Amino acid sequence: MLVRPLSPALAEKARIELSEDPKRLEENIRHLKQWISKQPHLRARTDEQWLAAFLRGCKHRLEHTKAKIDLYYSFRSKAPYLYSIKYNEPKFMDIMNLGAVLILPKTHKPADPRVILYRIGQYDTKEYSAIEVMAVLGLLEQICFMEDDNLVVSGTVNVIDLAGTRWTHFTQTPIRQLKNLIQANQDAMPIRIKSVHFLNAPLVFSTFFNICKRFLSEKTKSRIMVHSKSNEALHQFVPKEILPQEYGGTGDSIQQSIAYWKEKVRKYNSFLEEDLKYGCDESKRPAKTQQITTVEEPFRRLELFYDVYKEGNLWKLLPRFNHLKATEFYRPISMIRELNPKLAEIAKKELNENPTHVENDLRHLKEWLAKQLHLKARTDDQWLIAILRGCKFSLERAKTKLDLFYTLRTTAPEVTLRLKPTEAEFMDFLRLGTCVILRQPKDALHPCVILIRAGEYDPQKHNVADIMCALYYLVQILVIENDTATVMGTMIVVDYEKVTLSHLTQASPSLLKKLVAVSQDSLPLRLKGSHHVNVPAGIEIIFKLVSGFLGEKARKRLRIYKSNEELLKNLPKEVIPVEYGGSGGTISELIDYWANKIQEYKPWLEEEMQFGTDESKRITKVKNNSNQGSFRKLDID
Structure with a gap:
């Protein structure tokens, strides 16, 4: 029998995990060859090493193996676009050179799974498609079936880096092709997926994944993890010794891995050429093979969901699906970055965050939102977890905050x-630098600092409300991206340099109440204090008046400084901008950073503009706290 003997470590793993018996392996391969010869519709490879890969991928269950072989070749006729890239085409090598998908050549231990690295953002969607990238991977995997015992026996660990991805990366593949792509890789390939790790997931990914997961098996879904942007989280699951240097590892570089596979493909040219003749002729199939499909009605709903999602008008779907339970769209997988250990401990102690309860809390909020006819609300997991953290995981407070957040979109558009x-x-207005969110040092356990420079705008052209409006959107991006901000809260630094009487008189009592309602009551951040610097003479009287409405905790956390030097004594120097004596970058650099962020999030913000409330559909009238009393008592957490 021409099947390569396994190493001792892999042989033991195959015995334990795959129920492999070397004597039975030979018998099963002979049985498969006889079965294939009797299938008139199949033109299938019968190399013993190839068939051994399918048997191991099916844990030596013969009927399961037959079904997988049939499905593998059936996809070549059912979905030929999945195999549109041939090994001898220039486009194949172009994609290889991009390093958009790589099977890492080394393993750390003799019986470790094989790691596959996807770098989706490396390809230009105007020139290449996800289908073509996956077709390249499929050809590399064929080589692995013949020579990579680690992949065949121990399975794969899939690391999917979404850095650099754009809206078009998630919307270029029609949903029926997406369905076939997922099923061809999950159900037809003789590969056991041991885990999937997503890195650098952008905001649109959460919505996109809600579509994809409908085609994933429960086992696959249970093995998916979404990590923070730090490579350290990934290193807990993938040894640094095999990861490329670009991912904080000590393994081969990306370019070395590319060179390895280009040479490997060259050696397998004749094998890949021969493979082109294999496939399936459905006209000769004696009886239809039962293939894995989704229920048609949910699938039709998904097609509609996907079309509207591509247009950025996801909220339009809500009225059409009010009769459905939220769980029909949202499965138990929550697309949330995991907190680093220190933040997780703080979240547990200060916010009552319990990882085992998070999925239920998210599901509860989504089900509640689906029943609110007046609400058109964002339901991304990362957004909702920010709301929950801002409310210390009180579901009722979270509902109130969500309702108020979108209500103010309608009732306080000014x-x-x-x-x-x-x-x-x-x-x-943003480029005036009236408000910027300062840099957060890596792994710093300190509230995020927001700097307001009210004197930087011309009161003849702008209004103080413009500052709050700009912060309103910057903070939304902040809580989606920055776990430290959602756990540790924020501090505000207000610089009154250049502030004139014209600036101060813009804040009428009615406008001030709405500014407070938006900033304090609706945004998912805990305000840990405010620091005021370069305060002009006479404004202290206003502070004394306002402090009468503050709680004891808030009064203790309000600070007024006479100089930047005093400010530096109370806030980390590495956070404070250079102009204030710190080392946290220049104001100009911070402005550029946030201007670029706004551009990066443009599709997300375009979608965000569609959310709000339709007060005519509200079942019970909301009480608008911003209209009660001359000042609403400020309560800083």
Whole structure:
């Protein structure tokens, strides 16, 4: 029998995990060859090493193996676009050179799974497609079936880096092709997927994944993890010794891995050429093979879901699916970055965060939102977890905050919609530097700092509400991206340099109440204190008046400084901008950073502009706290 003997470590793993018996392996291969010869519709490879790969991928269950072999070749006729890239075409080598998908050549231990690295953002969607990239991977995997015992016996660990991905990476593949792509790789390939790790997931990924997971098996879904942008989290699951240097590892570089596979493909040219003749002739099939499909009605709903998602109008779906349970769209997998151990401990102690309860809390909020006819609300997991953390995981407080957040979009547009982040006027105001969120040192356990420079705008052209409107959208991006902000909260630094009487008189009592409602009551952040610097003479009286409405905790956390030097004594120097004596970058650099962020999030913000409330559909009238009393008592957590 021409099957390569396994190493001792892999042989033991095959015996324990795959129920492999070397004597039975030979008998099963002979049985498969006889079965294939009797299938008139199949033109299938019968190399013994090839058939051994399918047997091991099916844990030596013969009927399961037959079904997988049939499905593997059936996809070549059912979905030929999945195999559109041939090994001898220039496009194949172009994709190889990009390093968009690589099977890492080394393992750390003799019986470790094989690691496959996907770098989705490396290819230009105008030139290549996800289907073509996966076709390249499919050809590399064929080589592995013949010579890689680690992949065949121990399975694969899939690391999917989404850095650099754009909206088109997630919307270029029609949903029926997406369905076939997932099923061809999950159900037809003789590979056991041991785990899937997503890195650098952008905001649109959560919505996209809600579509994809409908085609995933429960076992696959249970093995998916979404990591923070730090490579350290990945290193807990994938040894640094095999990861490329670009991912903080000590293994071969990306370019070395590319060179390895280009040479491997060259050696397997004749094998890959021969493989082109294999496939399936459905006209000769004696009886239809039962293939893995999804239920048609949910699938039709998904097609509609996907079409609207591509247009950025996801909220339009809600009225059409009010009769459905939220769980029909949202499975138990939560697309949330995991907190680093220190933040997780703080979240547990200060916010009552319990990882075992998070999925149920998210599901509860989504089900509640689905029943609120007046609400058109974002339901991304990362957004909802920010709301929950801002409310210390009180579900009722989270519901109130969500309702108020979107209600103010409708009832206080002079604040929330005064400047639209998708329009040039917003960017012009942002570049004045009236408000920026300062840099957060890596792994710093300190509240995120927001700097307001109220004197930087011309009161003849702009209003103080413009500052709140700009912050309103910057903070939304912040809580989606920055776990430290959602756990540790924020501090505000207000610089009054250049502030004139014209600036101060813009804040009428009615406007001030709405500013407070938006900033304090609706945004999912805990305000840990405020610091005021370069305060002009006479404004202390206003502070004394306002402090009468503050709670004891808030009064203790309000600080007024006479100089930047005093400010530096109370805040980390590495956070404070250079202009204030710190080392946290220049104001200009911070402005550029956030201007680029706004551009990066443009599709997300365009979608965000569609959310709000339809007050005519509200079942019970909401009490607007912003209209009660001359000042609402400020309560800083």
